[in-house]
Amino acid sequence: MRTPLITRPIQTVSPTPKRRQQQAFALPRFLKILLILGLLITLLVTAGWYWALAYVSDKLDLNPAEPPVLSTPPGTKIANWPAYHGAHPKDLIRPAESFPFPINWGQTGPAEALFAGPKQYPFMCQTLDSELGQPLVDNQLGYGTAVSDKSGNVVGYSQDCGMPTRLHYLGYRDGQFFRSDEQLPPAADNEELLIRAESGTINRFIYVLLMPTSHNDQRDQPDVSRWNGKAIYHFKGAIGIGFQQGQARFKRLLKDMRPALEQGYAVLYSTGTETDNHYNIWLQEDTAARVKQQFIARFGEPQYTIGMGDSGGGLQQYLISQNHPQVDNEQGKQQRIIDGGVAIIPYPDMVTQITYGLDCELLEYYFDHLSADRTFWQKAERRSWIEGLAYNTGFKPRLDILADIASVLRLEKPPVHQGATECSYSWRGSAQLVNNPRFNSHYPRYSEQVNRENFWTHWQDNRDFYGTDRFGRAEVPASNVGVQYGLNAWKKGDISAAQFLDLNAKVGSWKAQKDMQPEHYWLISGDDSLRKFSPYGEQNMSHNGQAEKPAARIPGSLAAAKGAYQSGNVFLGKLDIPLIDVRPYKDPVLDIHHSWAALSSRARILAFNQGKNPNQSIWISGAQYDARWDAFAAMVRWLDARAAGDVQENEMPEFASDRCLDDNGNLIARGDGVWDGTWNGKNEGVCTQQYPFFQSSRQAAGDHSTASVLFCHRVSVEEAIESGIYAPLDARPYRAQLEAIFPEGVCDYRKGDMAKSW
Numbered sequence: 001m002r003t004p005l006i007t008r009p010i011q012t013v014s015p016t017p018k019r020r021q022q023q024a025f026a027l028p029r030f031l032k033i034l035l036i037l038g039l040l041i042t043l044l045v046t047a048g049w050y051w052a053l054a055y056v057s058d059k060l061d062l063n064p065a066e067p068p069v070l071s072t073p074p075g076t077k078i079a080n081w082p083a084y085h086g087a088h089p090k091d092l093i094r095p096a097e098s099f100p101f102p103i104n105w106g107q108t109g110p111a112e113a114l115f116a117g118p119k120q121y122p123f124m125c126q127t128l129d130s131e132l133g134q135p136l137v138d139n140q141l142g143y144g145t146a147v148s149d150k151s152g153n154v155v156g157y158s159q160d161c162g163m164p165t166r167l168h169y170l171g172y173r174d175g176q177f178f179r180s181d182e183q184l185p186p187a188a189d190n191e192e193l194l195i196r197a198e199s200g201t202i203n204r205f206i207y208v209l210l211m212p213t214s215h216n217d218q219r220d221q222p223d224v225s226r227w228n229g230k231a232i233y234h235f236k237g238a239i240g241i242g243f244q245q246g247q248a249r250f251k252r253l254l255k256d257m258r259p260a261l262e263q264g265y266a267v268l269y270s271t272g273t274e275t276d277n278h279y280n281i282w283l284q285e286d287t288a289a290r291v292k293q294q295f296i297a298r299f300g301e302p303q304y305t306i307g308m309g310d311s312g313g314g315l316q317q318y319l320i321s322q323n324h325p326q327v328d329n330e331q332g333k334q335q336r337i338i339d340g341g342v343a344i345i346p347y348p349d350m351v352t353q354i355t356y357g358l359d360c361e362l363l364e365y366y367f368d369h370l371s372a373d374r375t376f377w378q379k380a381e382r383r384s385w386i387e388g389l390a391y392n393t394g395f396k397p398r399l400d401i402l403a404d405i406a407s408v409l410r411l412e413k414p415p416v417h418q419g420a421t422e423c424s425y426s427w428r429g430s431a432q433l434v435n436n437p438r439f440n441s442h443y444p445r446y447s448e449q450v451n452r453e454n455f456w457t458h459w460q461d462n463r464d465f466y467g468t469d470r471f472g473r474a475e476v477p478a479s480n481v482g483v484q485y486g487l488n489a490w491k492k493g494d495i496s497a498a499q500f501l502d503l504n505a506k507v508g509s510w511k512a513q514k515d516m517q518p519e520h521y522w523l524i525s526g527d528d529s530l531r532k533f534s535p536y537g538e539q540n541m542s543h544n545g546q547a548e549k550p551a552a553r554i555p556g557s558l559a560a561a562k563g564a565y566q567s568g569n570v571f572l573g574k575l576d577i578p579l580i581d582v583r584p585y586k587d588p589v590l591d592i593h594h595s596w597a598a599l600s601s602r603a604r605i606l607a608f609n610q611g612k613n614p615n616q617s618i619w620i621s622g623a624q625y626d627a628r629w630d631a632f633a634a635m636v637r638w639l640d641a642r643a644a645g646d647v648q649e650n651e652m653p654e655f656a657s658d659r660c661l662d663d664n665g666n667l668i669a670r671g672d673g674v675w676d677g678t679w680n681g682k683n684e685g686v687c688t689q690q691y692p693f694f695q696s697s698r699q700a701a702g703d704h705s706t707a708s709v710l711f712c713h714r715v716s717v718e719e720a721i722e723s724g725i726y727a728p729l730d731a732r733p734y735r736a737q738l739e740a741i742f743p744e745g746v747c748d749y750r751k752g753d754m755a756k757s758w
Contacts, residue, residue, distance in 0.1 A: 066128045067146045069446045072121040073159060076454070083467035083475065083563030089282065089323040090574065099290070102297035105219065108136065108162040109202035109294070116203075116286040117464050120278075122454060123204060124244040124445050125161035126271070130206055132199060132248070136162040161245045165200035167219050170210075170254050177251050187215045195254065195261060196222060202294065203287045205272030206248040209295055212261050224299060228264030230636075231295065231302035232257065233288060233338055235309025235316050236269070237345075238276030241433060242461030243454070244442065246271025259629055266302065268295050275312025278461050279350050281319050281569055288320065288337050304639050307338035308632065311593055314346020314581070318601060321577045323568040340635045341579040344628050345593035348571035348601040351564045352708045354434055354458065355478045356388065356696035360423035361431045362507050363387055363485065363697065364397075365536040368415035370506045370547045373499060380419030385489040386503065388700035389422035390587040390594060397424035399535045402522065406533040422694075426592035428535055432519045434458040435510060436540060437473055439519045443526055457513070459560075465567040466560035473513040476556030477564040477755070480509050482714040482747040483553075487701045491729055501734065505741050508542040508551030516540050550741045561710040561755035570708060570756075571601065573608030575615045578638050580656060582619040582631040585691040595620055596693040599679050603705040606680075614650035618675055620691050622663030630665065660687035679705040703749045711754040714745035723748070 086092075099110040112119065125135045125145045137147050137156030144159030169180045172192040178185065196213040199206060217223040234257055240246075248271055257267045271277055272287035292305065307317040320337055347353045363386055367377040377383060380391035397403075397420045404414040417424075432439045437455035440446070446454070459466050459474035466475045485507055490500040510516075517539045519525040520532040527533075538545035542552040564570055581598045598618045605613050621627045634656045641647040659670035669686035676682035677693065684692075696707050702725070703709050715723070717738045721731050725748060731738065738746070 064444055066125070066445070067148075068444065069122045069124050069145055069450050070157070071142050071144075071447065072450060072454075073141075073143050076121045077472035078463070078468055079470050079472045081463060081468040083477075083557065083559040084465045084567040085559075085563065086566065088566060089285075089568040090325055093325060094289075097290075097293060101290075101293045103165045103200055103202075103294060105167070106164045108164060109200055109207070110290065111160045111162065111201075111204050113203050113283055113286045114290065116280065116282040119160070119204065120242055120280075120461070121159065122243050122446060122450050123159065123161060124442065125158055126245045126247045127161060127163050127206070129247040130249070132163055132166075132206070134158075135160075136164070138162060160204050161201065162204070163199065163201045163206065165198065168197040168199060168250070169217075170195045170197050170250055172254075172258075177254060179250055184215060184217060193254075193258065193262060197250065198298070199248065202270065202290045203272050203283065205245055205270050205277070205287055207268075207270040207272075207287075207291045207294065208248055208250070208253060209291075209298065210253065210257065210261060210267040210269070211299065212264055212266070222299060226264055227266055227299070229303045230264075231266045231268060231305045232260055233273075233292070233305055233307050234267050234269045235307060235313030236274040236276065237309055237311035237313035238274070239312065239430070239433065240275060240277045240279065241456060241458045242278035242280065243456070244277055244445075246274055246277035260632070266295070266299065268292060268305070273313075273316065275316065275350075279312070279458060280462055280464075281316070281323065282464075282567070284316055285320050285324055285337065288316075289324075292337055303643070304339040305337070306632065306635055306639070307341035308344070308628070309346075310344040311346060312350070314341075314343030315349055315571075317341035317343045317577075317579060318346065318348055318571045318575065319568060321579065322571060322574040326576070336577065338577060340577050340639050342628060342631045342635055343579055343581050345583045345591075345597075346581060346601075347593075347597045348604060348708075349569060350458070351477060351569050352571075352600075352710065353597075354430075355480075355710060356698050356707075357427050357430045358435060358478070358510060359480065359485075359697040360387065360389075360427040361536045362480075362509065362541060364424050365538050365541065365545070366503060366507045368536075369538070369545070370543070372502045374415075376499070378416050378418045380417070380421050380424075382494075383421050383423070384694070385494050386486040386697065386700060387421050387423045388695040388697045389427075390590055390694045391419055391421045392425075392588060392590055393419035395420040395425055395590060397535075398426070398428045402530070402533050403535050406530055409531040420590060422587075422590045422592065422594060425590040429521075431510070432521060432525075432537055435476070436516050436519055436537070437513050438516055439521070439525055441524055455513075459513075462569065465563045465569060467557065467563060469514065471514060475560035476510075476513065477560035478710045479553075479555035479558075479561075479712075481553045481555045482712055482742060482745055483698065483701050484742070484746050485697065485701050487726075489700065491726065497734055501737050501741065505549040506543065506547055506551050508548070509553045509555075511540050511542055512554055553744075555711075558711050558754060561753075562757065564710060565753075565756050570710075571604055573601075573604035573606070573706075575605055578615050578617075578635065578642075578656070580617045580619055580631040580635055582621075582627050584621050584623045584626060586623050587691075587694060589623065594694060595691060596679075596695055599675065599677075599693060599705060600707045602675070603679065604708060607706060614652060617652065617656050618658050619661070620687065621661035621665060624663040625661060625665045627661055627665060630661075658687070660690050702747060709747075709749060709753045712747035712749060713751035713754050715748045716745050717742060720746050720748065 103109045127135045134147050135158035139157050144157050146154045147156050149155050171194040174190045196211045198209040212226040213223045270291045273284045384391040407414040437457050440456040443451050455473050463474040489495045520534045522533045638656050647653050658674050660668045674685040674687040676685040677688040
């Protein structure tokens with residue numbers, strides 16, 4: 001019988017020398033757990049970091065599948081080019097069309113502009129982005145983008161991104177978008193909408209024509225039985241600096257324009273008239289006129305064409321109306337590109353918005369890093385007194401998290417913010433995009449050589465108007481020399497004399513283009529170091545990020561500013577077509593499309609027309625309501641009434657008059673005076689009380705409601721004191737300090753703009 005296990009004698013085994021050594025080095029259990037946890041956390045953080053890098057890179061299109069622009073043809077740089085000083089485009093007769101429209105099927109449209117000057121290079125093809133295939137080969141010299149065969153072998157290069165004219169059919173079935181190239185799809189009971197779409201290239205940009213049709217349509221015999229004879233030119237919007245073709249998004253176009261297409265309207269569109277791609281207003285007009293010529297040659301002339309577009313797409317309607325002459329060509333034929341407009345959240349123009357847009361980071365950096373009273377400036381409301389733009393105490397500045405992380409990595413204390421302004425929330429990044437020749441947010445789409453050799457700014461996109469320096473960099477048509485930031489706040493007593501003087505002594509300006517350095521914008525600027533990230537760009541400010549008293553104010557080019565006016569890049573107030581400026585009121589959420597832009601346009605119209613406003617109507621609704629299609633219906637009614645003789649030229653019908661609407665689209669008030677306020681020296685109207693306006697940093701410094709001054713006239717500090725610029729303050733005790741800060745004098749906005757010659 002075996003002995004039970006529990007009664008067996010316990011045998012002890014002495015550990016071997018090797019085992020004793022292992023026991024001596026054994027870690028306590030809690031340390032093992034800590035090591036395992038540390039390893040897991042390290043793995044998770046590392047994985048999270050690489051996931052974040054991949055996610056951000058994907059969102060920023062930093063790893064595109066399309067081939068980059070490899071090189072550019074000779075002559076892309078032009079040094080010492082003078083700023084434009086010819087006749088204003090409204091006074092120039094456009095040349096007769098030289099291209100034989102319509103473009104034949106399978107052929108490309110014109111690549112050279114009719115009157116807008118030579119082609120810009122580099123030029124990034126986006127036909128693949130648009131799901132239209134590779135561009136056509138136009139050279140074997142390596143210029144532009146490589147074009148490959150099915151085996152991946154390079155067969156040539158495309159510098160002008162041409163595409164053959166093609167036919168497509170688009171529509172919806174059971175609410176789902178469909179697209180059929182070349183072939184008319186079979187009829188289906190669940191079909192909700194069928195659109196004939198034509199695509200191709202004109203002036204190197206992708207154009208699209210949309211026409212409601214039926215299954216009786218044939219390529220060379222379009223079925224226009226569902227067309228109501230009227231058209232929309234869809235301008236879209238956004239901000240771009242040129243050097244790219246732009247992406248034509250068929251699905252997005254159909255979604256945007258579906259309400260109109262279902263009513264029988266045809267739609268015209270081009271990536272060349274989408275400001276997300278460039279802001280050359282001559283090229284935009286040239287392209288729009290040719291797209292319309294293609295439409296007329298294919299389908300016949302529409303009864304009228306209504307412009308529609310958001311932001312820059314509304315801006316174009318103001319400028320095209322101003323710049324495009326009624327006598328269109330050498331034969332004297334009168335033809336407008338658009339006969340009326342629905343401008344959604346527009347600005348009056350681009351260049352006069354950039355002035356205060358560039359002020360934003362100068363001011364934000366001062367508040368956060370240079371001020372002698374930083375605690376005072378932590379509150380967004382107080383910053384708004386200087387910046388003019390709206391504020392919200394519940395918001396944080398954009399990119400604040402990245403900026404805080406970067407500060408910690410530099411062992412610095414992050415700035416404290418109590419809310420955000422439109423400057424720090426919506427305009428952040430615009431200074432880099434618009435003003436830095438060494439910053440290109442699309443840099444992966446160009447070779448290292450092209451990125452290195454080109455200058456990337458909004459100014460460069462318009463060098464034909466602004467001129468270039470001896471290096472080929474475009475000049476800057478604006479200045480902050482003499483600008484007394486926060487003057488109105490000082491006069492009201494919101495800030496002290498010490499705060500006013502400190503601000504203006506330290507704020508500085510942007511450096512000259514030749515002295516600009518690369519941005520520290522992390523991945524979007526090709527900088528791998530998050531530690532160096534800065535949302536301000538202080539290395540490109542005249543003070544180099546250091547407190548200087550006084551910090552230099554470096555002017556742009558007065559000749560370039562004159563070129564901006566003379567070339568039609570500034571909206572003067574000339575508006576020859578009916579236009580409804582329509583926008584939801586989103587100032588409290590710091591939307592970049594602030595409501596006072598409508599008043600800036602109105603003030604210019606009144607100044608140009610001796611106090612009369614025959615054609616512009618302002619519609620502002622609650623933030624939750626989009627009144628664009630209400631405004632479109634009113635514009636249709638307006639143009640129909642004019643055609644019938646019921647409404648005369650330069651007559652504002654009551655059904656289209658100024659108004660404000662609530663969040664449900666219900667009318668609050670309408671008619672003359674509803675938008676009155678301090679901007680025109682009158683008591684606030686009903687709509688102004690409902691949706692109050694803010695202003696720009698230049699208006700907060702004394703500019704008037706037109707907000708259009710690029711180069712202010714300056715007077716000496718002594719003359720400013722004597723003439724009442726500081727009234728009701730007595731600025732005499734501060735004369736010496738003011739003269740030290742403003743040795744070249746201060747702005748006298750009563751004298752207008754030095755750049756404006758009429």
